[in-house]
Amino acid sequence: MDALDRYRQGVHLAERFRFEEARVALEQAVALDAGPDALAVLAAVRGELGDTEGAAHDLERARELAPDDPAIALLDATLLPMVYRDNADLEHWRARYTERLDAWVRDGDRYRSQADRILGLARTNFLLAYQGRDDVILQRRLCEGLTTLLRVALPQYFEPRRRARRSKVRVGFASAYLFDCTVGRYFASWIEELDRDRFEVVAFMTGTQDDAFTQRLARGCLAMERVNLPVADVAARIVEAELDVLVYPEVGMDPRCRLLSCLRLAPTQLAGWGHPQTTGSPEIDGFITCGEMEPAGAEAHYTEPLLRLPGLGVAYEAAPVPPPFTREELGLEPGRHVYGCPHSLFKLHPDCDAMFADVLARDPDGILVLFHAQNTGPVPARIMGGRFAAALEKRGVPARRQLRFFPRLAATDFRRALLGMDVVIDPLHWSGGNTALDALALGVPLVTAPGALMRSRQAAAMLRRIDSGEGVAGSPTEAAKMAVDLAGDRSARDALSARLRANQARLFNDSNAVRHLEEHLARRRA
Numbered sequence: 001m002d003a004l005d006r007y008r009q010g011v012h013l014a015e016r017f018r019f020e021e022a023r024v025a026l027e028q029a030v031a032l033d034a035g036p037d038a039l040a041v042l043a044a045v046r047g048e049l050g051d052t053e054g055a056a057h058d059l060e061r062a063r064e065l066a067p068d069d070p071a072i073a074l075l076d077a078t079l080l081p082m083v084y085r086d087n088a089d090l091e092h093w094r095a096r097y098t099e100r101l102d103a104w105v106r107d108g109d110r111y112r113s114q115a116d117r118i119l120g121l122a123r124t125n126f127l128l129a130y131q132g133r134d135d136v137i138l139q140r141r142l143c144e145g146l147t148t149l150l151r152v153a154l155p156q157y158f159e160p161r162r163r164a165r166r167s168k169v170r171v172g173f174a175s176a177y178l179f180d181c182t183v184g185r186y187f188a189s190w191i192e193e194l195d196r197d198r199f200e201v202v203a204f205m206t207g208t209q210d211d212a213f214t215q216r217l218a219r220g221c222l223a224m225e226r227v228n229l230p231v232a233d234v235a236a237r238i239v240e241a242e243l244d245v246l247v248y249p250e251v252g253m254d255p256r257c258r259l260l261s262c263l264r265l266a267p268t269q270l271a272g273w274g275h276p277q278t279t280g281s282p283e284i285d286g287f288i289t290c291g292e293m294e295p296a297g298a299e300a301h302y303t304e305p306l307l308r309l310p311g312l313g314v315a316y317e318a319a320p321v322p323p324p325f326t327r328e329e330l331g332l333e334p335g336r337h338v339y340g341c342p343h344s345l346f347k348l349h350p351d352c353d354a355m356f357a358d359v360l361a362r363d364p365d366g367i368l369v370l371f372h373a374q375n376t377g378p379v380p381a382r383i384m385g386g387r388f389a390a391a392l393e394k395r396g397v398p399a400r401r402q403l404r405f406f407p408r409l410a411a412t413d414f415r416r417a418l419l420g421m422d423v424v425i426d427p428l429h430w431s432g433g434n435t436a437l438d439a440l441a442l443g444v445p446l447v448t449a450p451g452a453l454m455r456s457r458q459a460a461a462m463l464r465r466i467d468s469g470e471g472v473a474g475s476p477t478e479a480a481k482m483a484v485d486l487a488g489d490r491s492a493r494d495a496l497s498a499r500l501r502a503n504q505a506r507l508f509n510d511s512n513a514v515r516h517l518e519e520h521l522a523r524r525r526a
Helices: 003-015 019-031 036-048 052-065 070-077 087-106 108-120 126-131 136-153 182-193 212-219 231-240 255-260 352-362 379-395 411-418 434-442 458-467 476-487 490-502 512-525
Strands: 169-175 199-205 223-226 245-248 268-271 286-290 306-309 337-341 366-371 403-406 423-425
Touching: 003 019, 003 036, 019 036, 036 052, 036 070, 052 070, 070 087, 070 108, 087 108, 087 126, 087 136, 108 136, 136 255, 169 182, 169 231, 169 255, 169 512, 182 212, 182 434, 182 512, 199 212, 199 231, 212 223, 231 255, 245 512, 268 512, 286 512, 306 512, 337 352, 337 476, 352 366, 352 379, 352 423, 352 476, 366 379, 379 403, 411 434, 423 434, 423 476, 434 458, 458 490, 476 490
Parallel strands: 169 199, 169 245, 199 223, 245 268, 268 286, 286 306, 337 366, 337 423, 366 403
Antiparallel strands: none
């Protein structure tokens, strides 16, 4: 294979989340002199593998080869580690991000001659949301720069869109995640349960994944278009559909939808909380959120008006309860208390470390179980292990093999592993969505300390709806005490599990939220 073939192979593998194989192909492409594009994609792949230093080096080389390429400059500006070494490391990277993003926006005129290069953006600023801060200023600034370039590259997609004259409201859903994953499971009811006497539903699948769940969603649509195409072509296909309302279930995970959200493709355009962070885009007319999860004054956290839905905001299907793994099958010693924080490592803010250490200082028999992220290399776990050891040492807790890493598991095996835990601990600053729902559906006790932003308050709202809020702590210290008390009291734990299972109807398969969504959509079309 020549350099171009290796580059194309690397892109193909990266789009399918096969990052280690993609890294090998792209390194070969770079060695064969594939140019700045290969370096940019290689940097994105290294970032997914947790190799931030390698990614920074690749981007530095790419910028030397293509100093006026806006996409490469933006990749460099928004580079962030998957896992931070401590809070000082987080502060360093946030300052770097802010400084370089500002420079990228200020240099917009420099990039105008190559504005169309932004359409090949290789990744989003996905990791910013996990810093636990209000990002509204940074998100608005990002979209200011994107809009400047997109008005040059695709000026035809900034004109107002007229509504077609028809009896039903035509709603389109655009996402790369219309398959069996968190986003797909969360928002399936929006696609499948809108009243077909009032709404026509069209879906645009911008990604490469396609499974039985995708086929199920397709059967619920007037049409589902596979549009794993260049951004300009996707935009054209969406405009051709003559939608009344365009909904992005998430903005911030998929590069295509990140760019599309800055264009005007329908008369009304809305974003959901699949990635619970403001889009920052002036072309998004409303942010659909869960009212019960938002704090007082939440409007200040968004550039968009908030459209609040009750409950979970969706009719979420509770997964069936599988047989549990035994402690032996999990490689865990009988008789020890198991605390799980079953989330990808990039969701674990450095502030979590002291809470975890507090749990294990209170419980000498405790084990903390963490999970590797999807298809990542060894670097994130190595950094997390160092953080954990430092937190235990700071508390004076001797090492007793308290930390265990589980691999990423298939959905059923993941739920079987949850059933082997005494208590699930919700991360600080990034509350579990699908993971919390899985735990509650299984009756596994959950402890959370909600913060100031919606994305830290999801599990708290779920607990309050299903069982009057038992497990909702006022601080990380209180959360640690709650977790240890539950783990050490089998009868209290069993009683709580029984209540969680008995009250599931308050949380799952509730179509009331979809009825409220219908009213929001109808009003937006009027």
